[in-house]
Amino acid sequence: MNLRREILAKVSAVPPLPEVIVKLRECCNDPDIDYSEMAHVIELDAGLTASILRLANSAYFGCRGTVSSVQFAMTRLGLRRVHQMALSVCVAPMMQSPVSGYALGAESLWQHSLATAMAAEILAKKTKNVEASEAFTAGMLHDLGKSVLGMFVENEMVEIRRLVRDEAHSFDEAERAVLGTDHAAVAGMLLRHWQLPHNIVEAVRWHHKPASAEGENPLLDVIHLADILCMDIGWGQGDDGLEYRQDRTAATRMKIDNATGELIVCSVLQGLEEMKELFEMTGQGVH
């Protein structure tokens, strides 16, 4: 079996998302949704319910200690927010493990993902066309491909490093040259496999090459910029370091300058520890 096929097989072997999360997502677009019925479905899972309530009552999500039921969280924060929280709780264990190949320690991918999610949400609030909760979700999932690709990268690290060092390849270009795919493409496949919305899949798929995506997708610009910012600061940095290309046109379209970027990282630094603690306590969520 060639490498690319092996990688595809590994993506297909990732379990589908729990049904409750898929259902919650479908309900986001249904104007006739019965909140009490949906809340009841979530409440069948005690761990997930506890995690959603914990997140809904945090300072970050804005309802300090006032949310006592899933249904109230839905009314107060909206279905998309509740879906974002449930999905985050579900994927957290996958991202909290160490990732070989990229030399990411136990919390590194998770730290980078949370930081990017938070930066993406702040960026989304600066533009009219991007929903904050979708930016958070896409930011959190953008590097998920690394957890699938880690072993393959580790086996081919010598050649990948050589291409980056001697042939001026970016890290994802080197991945494509050696493995036939890259971690952004793998994350895109995985999110399609999980039936996430097209704009999130595309934003994750092209987060290192915004110019290659078809059509306009402001969410993609948001994720590209949020990733560059968090890469810049070094949150959850691996051996791939800053070896990725930046697309200035994304910042031009978003009208984001250096000073705005600096303010965003100040806010992320302030909230990141709280966010990490919040998710550490949701360990009993769906796996």
Added chain:
Amino acid sequence: MTVATESKSVLQLGRPMVTVDISDMKISSNQNEILATYSLGSCVGVVLYDPVARIGGMIHCMLPLSKIDPEKAALRPQMFVDTGVTALLQEIYAQGAKKKDLVAKVAGAGSPLGQEMIFKIGQRNYTVVRKLLWKNNILIQAEDVGGSAARTLFLDIATGRTIVKSGGQEVEL
């Protein structure tokens, strides 16, 4: 700058490693300790060492100038180069280092690939470090800055040896 062959042993002796987080600083005169800061991207790591008093300090600053958010700078001066390096200097003098003996080493200030930078955090961090140390009459004895590699910075308090680990290689500054 030389490729450190002996330095590996310094890092592998199992001596206590004191981590300097992002927006954090540490000063030590414990001859057994090694100060370490990880994940230097565009952030800048500054090492100050007095070989006579055998005292060393390290800071990991995230952004160049505190004026962008004075409130956060008041709470966490180490976040910014201007307030952070100033705080590091004050503290290391307070603990017995002498300006005339102090040497500085700098690492980090990188940026992702591409001619046109979206954010100029690394470049600006480095400029402010240089200016500040120059104003304080402190020589930057060695540096490993710019580029797109991930860096980890170590300072051996016993000897002042400063090592940058990057892309699987260790280099002594």
